[in-house]
Amino acid sequence: MNPIKPMLAVSGQPFSREGWIFEPKIDGTRCIASAQKRVLLSNRRLADITYRYPELASALGSLQGECVLDGEITVFKKGIPNFRSLAERDHQNDPIRIDYLSRAMPASYVVFDILSLDKESLIHLPLKERKRILFRELEADLKDSETVTLIDSFPEKGEDYFQAALKMGIEGVVGKRLESLYLPGIRSQDWVKIKKSLKLDLVVGGYIPGKGDRTPYFGGLLLGAYSQGELVYISRVGSGFTDEELQDITGRFSPREKPPFSNPPATAGVVWIEPKMVVQVTALERTHDGGLRAPVFLRMRDDKEPEECTLDQLG
Known part of the structure; x- marks a missing residue:
């Protein structure tokens, strides 16, 4: 075959x-x-x-x-x-x-x-x-x-x-x-x-520069999912990373001028990146405005195309 x-x-x-x-x-x-x-x-x-x-x-x-x-x-x-x-x-x-x-x-x-x-x-x-x-x-x-x-x-x-x-x-x-x-x-x-748990595969479209110990890396990743061909912003995640994962993810950033999201968040200091990376996160639940409550990073998903990460996985 x-x-x-x-x-x-x-x-x-x-x-x-x-x-x-x-x-x-x-x-x-x-x-x-x-x-x-x-x-x-x-x-x-x-x-x-x-x-x-x-x-x-x-x-x-x-x-x-x-x-x-x-x-x-x-x-x-x-x-x-x-x-x-x-x-x-x-x-x-x-x-x-x-x-x-x-x-x-x-x-x-x-x-x-x-x-x-x-x-x-x-x-x-x-x-x-x-x-x-x-x-x-x-x-x-x-x-x-x-x-x-x-x-x-x-x-x-x-x-x-x-x-x-x-x-x-x-x-x-x-x-x-x-x-x-x-x-x-x-x-x-x-x-x-x-x-049972809310576990999602989402696309990284930007990051917030890190401070303190995280100065060489990032403070949080901005995540989204696709709907009708557009990348929709959902939430950001800043916890759950090991030192090795911080280094690995930072090394993959490809900056761009404009946000890849159709609804970019009004967050100061964001660096937009090409939406090529997929990460898996877990969260307690959806918030009233469609975001995620207490999201935590689980792992990279190199085996998944960004376009496969769609809004329908959020129910």
Whole structure:
């Protein structure tokens, strides 16, 4: 198969429905894994990230037969995906450091779909049939693997499983219609992500220069999302950054004269930048004026195009 963009889910509220299954929402780096003549790991932007995860490439290379899989890369700590650890793995380019982290902080690939088998495309099959093939072909190969695992799914009772997932420390679930076909690059109503916390992927369109210890970097980032082709300002975020992230983000700024937002905030001292960076933030809730209450930076999203960050994720 040619490189393929993953199918995407819409946001929704907890529900229970016959003909649907519900899976834990693993918030990591989405990855299409091609285990054919060689292993190729591609993120949502179709960038090759195989070199960053040698432990995954090794595990997938030992599979019998040729297949293309869809899943999430994450780093687990005490059974829960850990953002900081994943961010360190996901932004690493030094070969020596990558080799060390692959042993000291190993990643996991959680597989939830199969897109081809022995060079035959399966995307035209309903999800229930793809799941049957996935477990038939890979369950035995992966039963002793701690690196590559098949995701669990639960039928119909999405509301119950959502509450159980939250108690386990997982941020939510994804509901999938069993008859759904695989639609590459499409955000489909057949897949619904259900989360408790407000977690958003937003575009950086400017920054406020830092003061004190932050003088070399920035004090806050101005964030927005797209609506009908225009970048709409939503909020700014100034907390949650490590020293390494402050340095990394500052090094990516590309200044511009005019604001990229259709509704730029009247904030003094703002430096406008090209809207090329995507960051993930969490917040308590939306404010009455459409902003975010107590936003906190979580991580960079190099695997996501700015145009994918739309207002509809805010509900």
